[in-house]
Amino acid sequence: xxxxxxxxxxxxxxxxxxxxxxxxxxxxxxxxxxxxxxxxxxxxxxxxxxxxxxxxxxxxxxxxxxxxxxxxxxxxxxxxxxxxxxxxxxxxxxxxxxxxxxxxxxxxxxxxxxxxxxxxxxxxxxxxxxxxxxxxxxxxxxxxxxxxxxxxxxxxxxxxxxxxxxxxxxxxxxxxxxxxxxxxxxxxxxxxxxxxxxxxxxxxxxxxxxxxxxxxxxxxxxxxxxxxxxxxxxxxxxxxxxxxxxxxxxxxxxxxxxxxxxxxxxxxxxxxxxxxxxxxxxxxxxxxxxxxxxxxxxxxxxxxxxxxxxxxxxxxxxxxxxxxxxxxxxxxxxxxxxxxxxxxxxxxxxxxxxxxxxxxxxxxxxxxxxxxxxxxxxxxxxxxxxxxxxxxxxxxxxxxxxxxxxxxxxxxxxxxxxxxxxxxxxxxxxxxxxxxxxxxxxxxxxxxxxxxxxxxxxxxxxxxxxxxxxxxxxxxxxxxxxxxxxxxxxxxxxxxxxxxxxxxxxxxxxxxxxxxxxxxxxxxxxxxxxxxxxxxxxxxxxxxxxxxxxxxxxxxxxxxxxxxxxxxxxxxxxxxxxxxxxxxxxxxxxxxxxxxxxxxxxxxxxxxxxxxxxxxxxxxxxxxxxxxxxxxxxxxxxxxxxxxxxxxxxxxxxxxxxxxxxxxxxxxxxxxxxxxxxxxxxxxxxxxxxxxxxxxxxxxxx
Numbered sequence: 242x243x244x245x246x247x248x249x250x251x252x253x254x255x256x257x258x259x260x261x262x263x264x265x266x267x268x269x270x271x272x273x274x275x276x277x278x279x280x281x282x283x284x285x286x287x288x289x290x291x292x293x294x295x296x297x298x299x300x301x302x303x304x305x306x307x308x309x310x311x312x313x314x315x316x317x318x319x320x321x322x323x324x325x326x327x328x329x330x331x332x333x334x335x336x337x338x339x340x341x342x343x344x345x346x347x348x349x350x351x352x353x354x355x356x357x358x359x360x361x362x363x364x365x366x367x368x369x370x371x372x373x374x375x376x377x378x379x380x381x382x383x384x385x386x387x388x389x390x391x392x393x394x395x396x397x398x399x400x401x402x403x404x405x406x407x408x409x410x411x412x413x414x415x416x417x418x419x420x421x422x423x424x425x426x427x428x429x430x431x432x433x434x435x436x437x438x439x440x441x442x443x444x445x446x447x448x449x450x451x452x453x454x455x456x457x458x459x460x461x462x463x464x465x466x467x468x469x470x471x472x473x474x475x476x477x478x479x480x481x482x483x484x485x486x487x488x489x490x491x492x493x494x495x496x497x498x499x500x501x502x503x504x505x506x507x508x509x510x511x512x513x514x515x516x517x518x519x520x521x522x523x524x525x526x527x528x529x530x531x532x533x534x535x536x537x538x539x540x541x542x543x544x545x546x547x548x549x550x551x552x553x554x555x556x557x558x559x560x561x562x563x564x565x566x567x568x569x570x571x572x573x574x575x576x577x578x579x580x581x582x583x584x585x586x587x588x589x590x591x592x593x594x595x596x597x598x599x600x601x602x603x604x605x606x607x608x609x610x611x612x613x614x615x616x617x618x619x620x621x622x623x624x625x626x627x628x629x630x631x632x633x634x635x636x637x638x639x640x641x642x643x644x645x646x647x648x649x650x651x652x653x654x655x656x657x658x659x660x661x662x663x664x665x666x667x668x669x670x671x672x673x674x675x676x677x678x679x680x681x682x683x684x685x686x687x688x689x690x691x692x693x694x695x696x697x698x699x700x701x702x703x704x705x706x707x708x709x710x711x712x713x714x715x716x717x718x719x720x721x722x723x724x725x726x727x728x729x730x731x732x733x734x735x736x737x738x739x740x741x742x743x744x745x746x747x748x749x750x751x752x753x754x755x756x757x758x759x760x761x762x763x764x765x766x767x768x769x770x771x772x773x774x775x776x777x778x779x780x781x782x783x784x785x786x787x788x789x790x791x792x793x794x795x796x797x798x799x800x801x802x803x804x805x806x807x808x809x810x811x812x813x814x815x816x817x818x819x820x821x822x823x824x825x826x827x828x829x830x831x832x833x834x835x836x837x838x839x840x841x842x843x844x845x846x847x848x849x850x851x852x853x854x855x856x857x858x859x860x861x862x863x864x865x866x867x868x869x870x871x872x873x874x875x876x877x878x879x880x881x882x883x884x885x886x887x888x889x890x891x892x893x894x895x896x897x898x899x900x901x902x903x904x905x906x907x908x909x910x911x912x913x914x915x916x917x918x919x920x921x922x923x924x925x926x927x928x929x930x931x932x933x934x935x936x937x938x939x940x941x942x943x
Contacts, residue, residue: 348406362689367698372567380722381422387429392671398703400662400675405693407658409650410639414681417673420490449671450612457608457667458624459674464660472652475636481752482775484740485759491733498723502540504533540720547728581716593717608667635677790833795822802930808849819864826872831879871902881914899932
């Protein structure tokens, strides 16, 4: 539904303004500019973006130009005299507030302007994603998280509705993820079996409480990260770390699901293998001797059908009626029908059975209760890990679709939306953490999803399935759910060969080592330790790189007064003996100046050549240091203090020191810190050429 907006409601009152009211006028105009440059439900809007009423874009420029003329008149001293009483434009202020509401709650922007011409694509995408998501959510909850299947369905519906109102991505589908559900399941299993002599009275209630407090903490952590504007986390952790983690999780999930696929669940409960390696050896020892034949046939047959149908769909992408077939839903329906028809449960095949919608004493409960707070401390580390990994997956999926469909997203608002979805979801006991999926979001876009209406359709269908479909899945074999999860494993492993070969070809040994370390620790120890150690190492690498001040030695281009980096320009020469000209190529702060003295000393003795600390120096100590600071726009107090100590050190050594191209802000900082008084005004030159003139003059005077 497109809306025609009366231009008169968008313009400020025509009452003249004096200099007192100019500030309020300017802020209103800034809000109007923000309103026209904000995309409903997303980031930036352009005049070509669908949803802008025709003619509006043409009204924008004259309005802003007229305001610019008014501002210039006032600044020039030609303020207009009011002809009547001056009043602030209340309607304009309301419009400014409404623009902010639409920015922070994108659903209030795109829903009123929603065009029903988009509904066909959104509806089809929503139905298709729901048909895939329903069996996936049941599988994640029952097989990975060790919870009731109904908790997975609620997790696939409620956070998605909240995200549709608050999120900035138009295609992102928010629901439980395999890796995150596995983390929840490991915590549930660990707490339930932490003391073999203690058996909980109601293990189901305990499992619901553990999952609830994890989901609440996950939502709170994500929400706070968004409020604190820490959405840059996605650029801190390397892709190699994530690839190692995802690969390890895929292997862990595969080993976990092979047990029910082979019908070894009962034997597992007896032997109770703990770690992933224990379960692997358990499979090796019992797969050919104790496997249930019918269960094995059903599960691997279902997996073969799923893989064949998915491959066939990829070959027939141009035929929409084939590409949009929900293979997961079809296999689940067919296996349920066959199980009922041939009484597979009578032959020893485990079935889903009756799934009551039971979340405790009431359907909605406050997540912070006595039973949940009991496990708050024991689950916090897992909640932090889920928050980081879930956000990274979500932001990758959101950015891929934003680039594909030509709009922008806000990582900070994504964190707020994902956090709010999980917080509200935790009010239904037992819900799993929900984040965006790369696979489902891509499918959503492929099938015609252009707004979050597709997610609303998906969530509605999942809720309907929760209350009405579950009784029809009574005879669904559990081994088929395990096969569905194994299909997801293939998707997780799909990019590993490409990434590994790329790092090998690029000789990125650090990335390969980080990927291998993450994979190894996750398999040998557990998922939490693997990702935690790798995140710490990744952050240390970032700190190490940021602490190395970027600097280079300058040399003169023969026959000119130009100085260029000698490591980049072979013709550049250091033509003055004992003079070292250093260009610092970034702003200075406490992080990158901590090793400034050591870095300068290495440049003095070794230049840019690679060397071992035990190597003999092949350069002489410098008699004069010239600093080229054209790239230094800011310098903090700690950096100034280190620079002062550096100047004192060189002065005590009798080394001359000159500073060139110093900008006004760093100059004021040097004056306050006493660097100018220490070196003297003559040490500060306009450029390198004038500094060299003073250096030569000082040498002649000696």
